[in-house]
Amino acid sequence: MAEAKPSLPADLRCVLIDEESIRERVLALAAEIDEAYKDITEPLILVGVLKGSFIFLADLSRRLTIPHIVDFIAISSYGNKGDKRGEVRLLMDTRENLAGHHVLIVEDILDSGSTLSYLTKAFKARGTKSVETAVFLDKPARHVVPVDIQFRGFEIEDVWVVGYGLDYKERYRTLPFIAEMIPEN
Ligand code: 5GP
Ligand code: MG
Numbered sequence: 001m002a003e004a005k006p007s008l009p010a011d012l013r014c015v016l017i018d019e020e021s022i023r024e025r026v027l028a029l030a031a032e033i034d035e036a037y038k039d040i041t042e043p044l045i046l047v048g049v050l051k052g053s054f055i056f057l058a059d060l061s062r063r064l065t066i067p068h069i070v071d072f073i074a075i076s077s078y079g080n081k082g083d084k085r086g087e088v089r090l091l092m093d094t095r096e097n098l099a100g101h102h103v104l105i106v107e108d109i110l111d112s113g114s115t116l117s118y119l120t121k122a123f124k125a126r127g128t129k130s131v132e133t134a135v136f137l138d139k140p141a142r143h144v145v146p147v148d149i150q151f152r153g154f155e156i157e158d159v160w161v162v163g164y165g166l167d168y169k170e171r172y173r174t175l176p177f178i179a180e181m182i183p184e185n
Contacts, residue, residue: 016178026063045096046070051167073092103123116133133151162178168181
């Protein structure tokens, strides 16, 4: 029997990346990360940037076969809501001491690059062995600060997206797919 297609909320335009594509891509990324870190002698520290990365991090970490530790940070960014300063402030630090460890920052989306540029510099200054980045989504058209990304899920156009951890005013984070929002005006 044909299944009825679930309708989207009125402020969402369309599904950009469906559940199955996400599952496949995350599996492939985990394999890339396993391969890249296969020779390290102590656990890799995954540092998820709250809140948007929590679902990507949960899925990615469960697909990894290398030993790893999950940790989180929270930052506040002034660059997202019309204010173009792109300032980033650390609100909550990791529980782990990162010094002497290989660190992989796990982020939901790369937009201007301010967040990842700030975090990469800050973590390198702590005497880490390496600092690399995994982003689920990348909006190349929006880059302002250059950032070197080692692991990337999907490239998307310059549209506001929600789902798979990403929100609009705290809504839609738990949608299992990535959807494009219809701008408010
Ligand atoms: P950046 O510092 O690279 O400018 O900003 C990255 C942050 O902006 C992301 O972690 C995310 O919180 C937010 N962001 C950028 N684009 C989007 C989007 O399309 N949807 C959502 N929900 N957040 C976004
Ligand atoms: Mg984020």
